[in-house]
Amino acid sequence: xxxxxxxxxxxxxxxxxxxxxxxxxxxxxxxxxxxxxxxxxxxxxxxxxxxxxxxxxxxxxxxxxxxxxxxxxxxxxxxxxxxxxxxxxxxxxxxxxxxxxxxxxxxxxxxxxxxxxxxxxxxxxxxxxxxxxxxxxxxxxxxxxxxxxxxxxxxxxxxxxxxxxxxxxxxxxxxxxxxxxxxxxxxxxxxxxxxxxxxxxxxxxxxxxxxxxxxxxxxxxxxxxxxxxxxxxxxxxxxxxxxxxxxxxxxxxxxxxxxxxxxxxxxxxxxxxxxxxxxxxxxxxxxxxxxxxxxxxxxxxxxxxxxxxxxxxxxxxxxx
Numbered sequence: 140x141x142x143x144x145x146x147x148x149x150x151x152x153x154x155x156x157x158x159x160x161x162x163x164x165x166x167x168x169x170x171x172x173x174x175x176x177x178x179x180x181x182x183x184x185x186x187x188x189x190x191x192x193x194x195x196x197x198x199x200x201x202x203x204x205x206x207x208x209x210x211x212x213x214x215x216x217x218x219x220x221x222x223x224x225x226x227x228x229x230x231x232x233x234x235x236x237x238x239x240x241x242x243x244x245x246x247x248x249x250x251x252x253x254x255x256x257x258x259x260x261x262x263x264x265x266x267x268x269x270x271x272x273x274x275x276x277x278x279x280x281x282x283x284x285x286x287x288x289x290x291x292x293x294x295x296x297x298x299x300x301x302x303x304x305x306x307x308x309x310x311x312x313x314x315x316x317x318x319x320x321x322x323x324x325x326x327x328x329x330x331x332x333x334x335x336x337x338x339x340x341x342x343x344x345x346x347x348x349x350x351x352x353x354x355x356x357x358x359x360x361x362x363x364x365x366x367x368x369x370x371x372x373x374x375x376x377x378x379x380x381x382x383x384x385x386x387x388x389x390x391x392x393x394x395x396x397x398x399x400x401x402x403x404x405x406x407x408x409x410x411x412x413x414x415x416x417x418x419x420x421x422x423x424x425x426x427x428x429x430x431x432x433x434x435x436x437x438x439x440x441x442x443x444x445x446x447x448x449x450x451x452x453x454x455x456x457x458x459x
Contacts, residue, residue, distance in 0.1 A: 146447040147186040148331045148429045151178045151199050153209045154324045155375045155421035158439030160456055167208075168455065174206035175443035175453045182330060183445060192330035192338035192371075193231045193254075200227070200250040200340045203326035207290050209441070211326040212248060215288045215344025217297040223288040225344055226358040227253045228264075232337035232366035239264040239358040245271055247281040250342045253358070255280055264358060288344070300348040325357050327364070327373025329425040331447070337371040337427060339364050339387070346378070356381035361388035369427050370394045370401065375440065376413065376420010384412045390424055401425075405432035 153175060182199035185191070204212025215223045227249035228239035238257025241264065246252050255277045256265050265273055274280040325343040332338075341364045343357040355378020356363035363374045365387035372387040381387075386408055393404035405424045413420060414436055421435025421442075429447030433440065435457075443453035 145333045146429060147333050148425055148431065148445060148447045149179060149182040149186060149195060149199065149328065150330075150423040150425055150431055150433065150444045151175060151182070151203065151326070151328045151442065152373060152375050152421070152423045152433075153203060153326050153441030155419075155435045155437045155440035156324065157437060158441075158455060163455075171208050171441055171455065172443075172453045174203065174208055175441060177206065178202040178328065179443050179445055179451070179453070182328060186330060186332055189333055191334070192332040192336050193229070195330040195332065196328040196338045196340040197229060197250055197254055199328035199330070200326055200342050201248050203328075204248050204250065204342055207292075209326045210293075210324060210344045211342040212344075213288055214290055214293060216293050216347040218345070219301075219348045219350045221297070222285055223344060224349070224352070225249045225288075225342070226354060227340070227342035228358045228360060228364040229253045229257060229340040230338065230360060230364050230366040230371075231257075232339075232371055233368045235367065237263050237360045237364075239360060239364075240266065240270045241354045241358040242267040242352055243270050243274075244285045245282045246274055247283045247287065250340050252277070252280050253340070263360060267352075293344075293347075296347050304348065324355070324378065324420065325363065325373075325375040327375060327423060329366070329371040329373055329423055331371075331425055331427065331429055335427060337366050337368070337425065339366040339371040339373050341373045341375075355379065356386065361385050363387055365391050367391055367395065370424065372405075372422055372424045374420065374422045376422075376437070377418040380413050380416055380418025381420065383416065384408065384418075386413060386422065390422065394426060401430045402432045402434075405434045409434040410436050
C-alpha cells in the first residue's frame with residue numbers, strides 16, 4: 140500500500156488486564172463488544188468520507204470515553220481520595236504534532252482537550268488546574284462536575300482495592316503495591332486515512348486507588364501514545380513499565396530503524412521488554428501499509444478493528 144490507494148484502517152482498544160471469561164456475564168460481554176463497535180463506527184464515519192486519521196482517532200476515543208464500561212471518561216476509576224483524575228494524549232504521525240493533558244478533574248472528554256492543547260497552545264502537555272484553565276478558553280471542551288464520572292462499579296473496585304490494601308498491611312509478606320493485572324487501564328485508537336497518514340490517541344482514568352497525583356503512560360508521548368509517518372501505537376497496561384520502556388515509541392522505532400515487521404516489533408516490546416521487567420499489558424499498532432498488530436500478555440484485551448480490506452471484528456479474549 141502506498142498511501143494513495145484510498146484505503147483506510149482503524150483499531151481501538153478498551154484496556155488490557157486480568158479478564159476472565161468465567162467472571163464476565165453474557166450481558167457484560169455484549170455491552171462491551173457493542174461499545175467497541177460504536178467506537179469503530181465513530182471512527183469509520185470519519186475515514187470512509189475521506190476524513191483525517193487525527194479526526195478518526197479522536198472520534199473513536201470520545202465514543203469510548205462516553206461508554207461507562209471503560210476506564211476513561213464516564214467510567215474512570217477512583218483515586219484513593221474518592222475522586223477522579225483523567226489523562227489523555229493524541230498525536231499526528233506525518234507532522235509529529237502532539238497534545239496531552241494529565242490529572243484533569245472536570246473535563247468530560249480529555250482527548251478533546253489534548254487536541255486543543257496540540258492545536259491552540261505552544262505546548263505539548265498541560266496538567267491539573269492549569270489544563271482546566273486552558274479548557275475555559277476553548278469552546279470545544281465541555282466541563283463537568285467531578286461526580287459526573289462516578290459509576291457504582293468503579294466505586295466497588297475502589298472499596299475492594301482499599302480492602303486488599305488494609306489486608307496486605309496486616310499480613311507480613313504481602314505487597315500492597317502488587318498491581319499486576321489489577322487494572323483495565325485505558326482506551327485508545329490508531330488510524331490510517333486515505334491520504335496515507337497515521338494518528339494515535341489514548342485516554343484513561345488512571346489506576347484504581349492511586350495516590351499523590353500519580354500519572355501513568357497514557358498522556359506521555361512515546362510511552363502510551365506515538366505516531367510517525369510509518370507507524371502508530373496506543374498502549375494499555377501497567378503504566379510505570381510502559382514509561383520505563385518507552386513502549387509506543389520503541390515499537391515504531393523498531394519498524395523505522397531495524398525494518399522489523401509491525402507484528403514482530405510489537406510482540407518483542409510487549410512480550411519481552413515489558414514482561415522481563417515484571418510489567419504486563421498490551422498495545423494496538425498500525426503501520427502505513429495497513430498491517431495491524433494487537434499483542435497482549437494478559438488474559439484479555441478489549442479490542443476491535445477495521446482492516447484496509449474491510450475485515451472487521453471485535454474481541455476480548457485471546458481466542459478472539
